Amino acid sequence: MLRIPDNSLLRHKLARLRDRRTDSAAFRRLLAEIGAILTAEALADLPEAPVAFETPVQPMRAPMLASPEPCLVAVLRAGLGLLEGARAILPEAPVGHLGLVRDEHTLVASEYVVRLPRDLAERGALVLDPMLATGGSAAQAVARVKAAGATGVRFACVVAAPEGVARLRGEHPDVPVIAAALDERLDARGYIVPGLGDAGDRCFGTE
Template sequence: MTASLHVVDHALLSHRLAELRDVATPSPRFRRLLAEIGAMLTVEATRGLPSVTAKVTTPLTTMDHRRLAGPEPVLVAVLRAGLGLLEGAMQILPDAPVGHVGLMRDEHTLQPSQYLLRMPPEVTTRGAILYDPMLATGGSAIAAISRVKESGAPVVRFVCVVAAPEGVAKLREAHPDVPIYTAALDVKLNERGFIVPGLGDAGDRCFGTEG
């Protein structure tokens, strides 16, 4: 089974992404936009969560209403840029447990190495939504998803802001069961492994550390 790719088509999302891409957007505004995009993508990524019908008493009557059939999935941020998306996701799922995967990409080999893994025990029953703004070469996403699966997650969804075709192909090959939710499928990777047109280094732009 090949993982599904969901490129979310929404005018408000596209508007925010345009501003996020803009090189003139300052770091505080970039963080706010990233959080808002994270919230919108979380709504899409949770669209298929199981639900049940339950009784709800309004001020006027009692009615049947859909509710979630189980607890919210674990929200997992790939450090550090994933924290920006996580902020918005937590607004949508405030009761969800939170995990973190710390990965660092070697700019020469483009390979990720892990320096942190903190996962709540609920991941074994609830599954996880993994957040990383960029799906570029696919190396970091593949490694992060592997760590979440090794922690016992039965279901993993991957959320990013922009994706490159190369990264999508590699992620599908490595984890064919993991659906991908993104605001845009961009054109390509450049010779340095950066997404084009992309939005630059999301971590640096989010936290104001670009040199």
């Protein structure tokens, strides 16, 4: 299931992120801000349970999360930009890292690092990657997180292509996808159109 929040602040920040004139420092800041918004949107329906406590005025019961906070899993390296904002929302959540690099010719991703917490089964996970292009890396990342024991996996991205959404839905129909925008298509190189370029390069000022 793909969901795009109806959020004017998110649309504003995404437009600035897309602009080729946005420099690396501003790109990182915007990506983190978008990461915070997407995290809040992606986890808005986590299960709750009433908890008793006291305010400075009187006792009360109010809903709180019924389970530990989900693990935040950044797909390296561009996912680190979203992770910064996600951690602002969930500062106590554990963080996982998945290193995937895509071959520019075959568009197939290979794995070079996996660091995931041991209690994923109790927590679930929010996988963070700015781009959902062909869907290969996203599907591979979700599969890796599931293999580590996670249930209740969610995927958050900034821009998605229809091809990537279709592949992720086909391989992981149980995983909801939250995106700031669904773009038109992929070009011959596998880049999202209109997209925002290479998120990792723009975030870190490298090529």
